[in-house]
Amino acid sequence: MADGVSVVARHWQRVMERVGYRVVTVAGEGPVDRTVAGLAIGATDPPTPAELRTALADADLVVVENLLTIPLNLPAAGALIEVLRGRPAVIHHHDPPWQRDRFAHVTDLPVDDPAWRHVTINQLTAAQMSERGIETTCIYNGFPTETGPGDRAGVRRRLGVGDDTRLLAHPVRAIPRKDVARAVGLSEELGGTYWLWGPAEEGYGEELDRILAGASCPIVRGTGGEPAVDLYRAADAVLFPSTWEGFGNPPVEAAIHRVPAAVGAYPVAEELTALGLRWFPTDDPAPLAAFLDDPDPDLLEHNRAVAVEHLSLDAMERAVRVLLAEAGWLDGTGWLG
Numbered sequence: 001m002a003d004g005v006s007v008v009a010r011h012w013q014r015v016m017e018r019v020g021y022r023v024v025t026v027a028g029e030g031p032v033d034r035t036v037a038g039l040a041i042g043a044t045d046p047p048t049p050a051e052l053r054t055a056l057a058d059a060d061l062v063v064v065e066n067l068l069t070i071p072l073n074l075p076a077a078g079a080l081i082e083v084l085r086g087r088p089a090v091i092h093h094h095d096p097p098w099q100r101d102r103f104a105h106v107t108d109l110p111v112d113d114p115a116w117r118h119v120t121i122n123q124l125t126a127a128q129m130s131e132r133g134i135e136t137t138c139i140y141n142g143f144p145t146e147t148g149p150g151d152r153a154g155v156r157r158r159l160g161v162g163d164d165t166r167l168l169a170h171p172v173r174a175i176p177r178k179d180v181a182r183a184v185g186l187s188e189e190l191g192g193t194y195w196l197w198g199p200a201e202e203g204y205g206e207e208l209d210r211i212l213a214g215a216s217c218p219i220v221r222g223t224g225g226e227p228a229v230d231l232y233r234a235a236d237a238v239l240f241p242s243t244w245e246g247f248g249n250p251p252v253e254a255a256i257h258r259v260p261a262a263v264g265a266y267p268v269a270e271e272l273t274a275l276g277l278r279w280f281p282t283d284d285p286a287p288l289a290a291f292l293d294d295p296d297p298d299l300l301e302h303n304r305a306v307a308v309e310h311l312s313l314d315a316m317e318r319a320v321r322v323l324l325a326e327a328g329w330l331d332g333t334g335w336l337g
Contacts, residue, residue, distance in 0.1 A: 005174065
């Protein structure tokens with residue numbers, strides 16, 4: 001499954017096209033318009049400034065997704081900083097280094113330039129950036145809000161799960177901060193089947209195997225490339241006990257598709273509940289169990305309405321238009337990121 005940054009980058013692409021930009025994507029790998037191999041996270045040779053200037057030569061505006069925020073490829077970040085000095089750019093920050101233990105020692109990023117505009121995905125990061133002398137605009141992630149009946153039966157059939165099974169989805173890649181152990185424990189307490197969507201990453205495979213081997217509830221894993229509406233419709237609830245998230249896309253997507261969610265008390269979750277989203281706790285199974293035994297459609301409609309109002313592509317487009325208008329960038333004809 002795609003990581004959250006990639007998902008949000010695609011949504012920004014849609015919004016920039018709505019605003020009137022012709023979008024050209026540039027990355028180190030993947031299905032993009034222009035490939036610069038040195039931009040990839042695992043690249044052994046960084047891109048040269050000349051390569052980057054060629055790739056970005058016809059851009060009126062460059063949107064940078066997290067490369068100048070989290071130090072996953074510092075040499076590439078350094079080269080891009082050199083190329084973008086004095087050029088119009090939106091630096092989109094998802095995960096600054098001080099929010100991750102393994103990167104807390106890094107002070108090379110983020111950096112500033114008078115020609116740039118910085119955007120964060122939450123107010124917490126905006127405040128932290130301001131403390132470090134970089135002023136930002138917070139624009140919450142926006143999501144497509146189309147939904148429908150979905151193919152609940154088809155997904156469950158592929159998973160080998162009956163319709164009467166309480167299927168509890170954990171729509172994440174398995175890494176330490178996603179707290180798979182708590183999600184499994186909650187599934188056990190709710191008498192459900194634990195459904196992990198993504199693979200293990202960041203060297204977490206051995207620990208994941210240990211956790212799943214010790215589970216006392218049924219386990220199913222993976223998705224089959226089905227549309228989001230099918231996957232969410234197949235689930236009876238979403239579990240999201242993360243200890244840290246820059247945003248937390250799955251609970252919002254669950255709200256859009258009218259699926260209840262149990263969400264951990266990570267700091268940014270408080271910002272989202274302040275918008276009006278109503279989630280269940282992950283440290284007490286009783287409230288979610290009661291809901292699953294006697295569902296309240298009004299709660300699901302409320303959460304969907306909040307997501308549509310505050311966290312839709314339309315809401316994000318309105319915020320992006322204000323950002324670009326204030327910078328004098330609404331009349332551009334090219335965008336790369």
